[in-house]
Amino acid sequence: MTDSNHRHSEYNVDPIFLDRWSPRAFDGAAMPKDDLLTILDAGHWAPSAFNYQPWRFVYGLKGTPAFEKLLGLLIEFNQGWARNASALVFVVSDTLSRPADGSEAKSYRSHSFDAGAAWGLLSLQAVKLGYFAHAMTGVDFDSAMTELNVPDGFHINAAVAIGKRGDLSVLPEGLRGREAPNDRKPLAEVVLEGGF
Numbered sequence: 001m002t003d004s005n006h007r008h009s010e011y012n013v014d015p016i017f018l019d020r021w022s023p024r025a026f027d028g029a030a031m032p033k034d035d036l037l038t039i040l041d042a043g044h045w046a047p048s049a050f051n052y053q054p055w056r057f058v059y060g061l062k063g064t065p066a067f068e069k070l071l072g073l074l075i076e077f078n079q080g081w082a083r084n085a086s087a088l089v090f091v092v093s094d095t096l097s098r099p100a101d102g103s104e105a106k107s108y109r110s111h112s113f114d115a116g117a118a119w120g121l122l123s124l125q126a127v128k129l130g131y132f133a134h135a136m137t138g139v140d141f142d143s144a145m146t147e148l149n150v151p152d153g154f155h156i157n158a159a160v161a162i163g164k165r166g167d168l169s170v171l172p173e174g175l176r177g178r179e180a181p182n183d184r185k186p187l188a189e190v191v192l193e194g195g196f
Helices: 014-019 033-043 067-073 076-081 111-128 141-147
Strands: 002-004 005-008 055-061 087-094 134-136 154-163
Touching: 002 014, 002 141, 005 014, 014 111, 033 055, 033 087, 033 111, 055 067, 067 076, 067 087, 076 134, 076 154, 087 111, 111 134, 111 154, 141 154
Parallel strands: none
Antiparallel strands: 002 005, 055 087, 087 154, 134 154
C-alpha cells in the first residue's frame, strides 16, 4: 500500500502514480522549451504496436502565436482555465499503418491506445519536472483538424495543458472546490479475472 498526495493505493505502487493528477489552476509562467521537449520526449518513448509510433504532438508555448492558436481551438470553458497553462499540446495519432514500401495503407486499430500510452508517459515526466498535465477533450475538433492542417487519416485524441500549480484564485469560483486530486474506484471494480 502507498500513501501520497492525500491518496491511498491498495498495492505498493510507486508514489509518482498518486502524485500525478490533473489540476486546472496553473501559474501562467513561461516554460523553457527544453522542459516541454523533455516531457514530449518521454511521451515518444511509449510502446506501440509494431513500433509504429502513431502519435504526433502539436504544441504551443505560452506567449507564442502557436499557443494562442491552440487555446482558441478549446471550448470556451477550457479556454477559461487553460489560458494560464505554460504550454498546450494536441495529441494526434495516425489511424493508418502506412508501409514504408508504399503499399496500400491499412487501418491501424491501436492508434488511440498507443497515443494514450504516450500521453500517460508525458504526464508522468511532467510530474518529475515539477509540472502537471491536464488532458481534455473539450476541443472544437472540426476546426482543429483544419487549423492544425491535420493530414487525412489522422485523428485528434485530446488537448493537454501543462504548467506549474497556480493559486486557486485564478479559477472561477465553481471550480475552486474541485481543485484537488481525486480517488479511484476500488481495484476490484475494474480488474476482472477471466472475463466480465
